[in-house]
Amino acid sequence: MVLAYILGLLVCFILLARIVDQFFIHSLDRISKDLKLSSDAAGATLMAVGxxxxxxxxxxFAIFKPGEHEAIGVGSIVGSAxxxxxxxxxxxxIVRKAKLTWQPVIRDLIFYTISVxxxxxxxxDGSFSLAEAGILLAVYIIYVIAAIYWKRFLPYTDLPFDETKTEEKKKRGIIDVFDQFLGKLFPEKKYYYLVFLQSIIIIAGLSWVLVELAVLISHHFNIPEGIIALTVLAIGTSIPDLFSSMIVAKQGRGDMAVSNAIGSNIFDILVGLGLPFAIYMFIHGGKVGAGDGNLLYSTIILFSSVILLLFLLLFSKWRVGKISGIFLVLLYAIYVVREIIILYI
Structure with missing residues (x-):
């Protein structure tokens, strides 16, 4: 049975990758053109939301699950951030060296700092109130407006990108099977609003399956769920972010990739927490618990990560390449190893 669980994880990963590559990015580009959004604004809003x-x-799921499981949702969001x-x-x-436009990056870092x-x-005080959940949602609305109109305050020009870099080699084997299946499942790409909506729904559904399978595997191997949430849960639910950002980075749109990553964090905190908490308290009243003291430590990690990224960008004069990319990935590996060691001590 455990082999079926692992196979299910692999299938989910492949489906997520192909949906993002073949459908999500295409529909995003068409919608952003309709809305006349810059590439970084599209990455910070539409791509981040999807x-x-x-x-x-x-x-x-965590907030409405019987029992006090709020910390699961908060923990997965912090880990994903x-x-x-x-x-x-x-x-x-690592995929492609890029020079970032500092104006949109500063925008996202400002709102990210506000969010954290x-x-x-x-x-x-250990809990969320309905008013506090409403404030989170209100700040996200302000962020979306700022992302759309930021050029009026700090003018800048979108960097050109090379679409030829994204041409794929002829696909073979199992990937062809997945692409043919998805091609029959999705509507024609000219209906890109419907494609975008269907992409979001399927991405969410696959991620839910991914989480459930990860929990089953943790129980089978008697691995603490905290480790699963830190690794499989956080990484699995962030796979769409990873693939979409790598795709646009390969096209030379580094601004869009970075805006997607930071914009996703902003969405996770302001909407990923604010909306579920608001819905729950609107229905049941009262307050929602914010988990234990570990959340405070995780929030400090978030502050540290954004400060580190800011100093790295300033030191490199808003350029990112393989060396800085490898450095960031290694830092995450060190963070995961440290968390695993702490859980087992």
Whole structure:
């Protein structure tokens, strides 16, 4: 049975990768052109919302699951946020060296800092109120507006990208089978709004299956669920972010890749927590617990990661390449190893 679980994980990973590659990015580009969004604004809003849907579904599942499981949703979001900053930005830099436009990066870092600050402030007393959940959602609306109109405050020009770099070699074997299956499942690409919506739904569904399979594997091998949440849960729900960012980074759109990673973190904190908490408290009233003291430590890690990224970008004069990318990925590996050691001590 455990082999079936592992095979299911692999199938989910492949399906996520192909959906993002073949359908999600294409529909995103068409919609962003309709809305006249810059590439970084599209990455910070549409791509972040779509690819962060798994984290939102996990938080919804955790908050409504019988018993006090709020920390599961919060923990998966924190783990995904750290993965986004270190691994996604790092992997995008490894794929292709890029010089970032500082104006949109500064925008995202400002709102990310605000998001983490609000999270720290609201969990200080150990619980969330309906008003606090509403504030999180309101700040995200402001962020979306800022992403769309940021050029009016700090003008900049989108960097050109080379589409020829993304041409694929002829696919063979199992990948062809998956692509043929998905081609029959999705509508024609000219209906890109429907394709975009269907992509989000399937990405969320596959991520939910991925989480469930990971939990089953943890029980089979008697591995603490904390480790599963830190690794499989956080990484699995961030796979759409990783692949979409690597794809656009390969095209030379480094701004969009970085904006997607940071924008996903902003979405996770403001909407991934704010929306489930607001829905739950609107229905049941009262407050929602914010978990134990470990969340405070995780929030500090988030602060540290964004400060590290900022100093790295300033030191490299807004350039990211293989060296900085490998450095970020290694930092995440060290973080995971440390968390595993702490859990077992």
């Amino acid at each position: 690819s962060s849907a798994p984290e939102l579904f996990v938080a919804l 750290i993965f986004n900053l270190l691994v996604i930005v790092g992997a995008s830099a 600050s609000l999270l720290l402030l609201f969990i200080w």
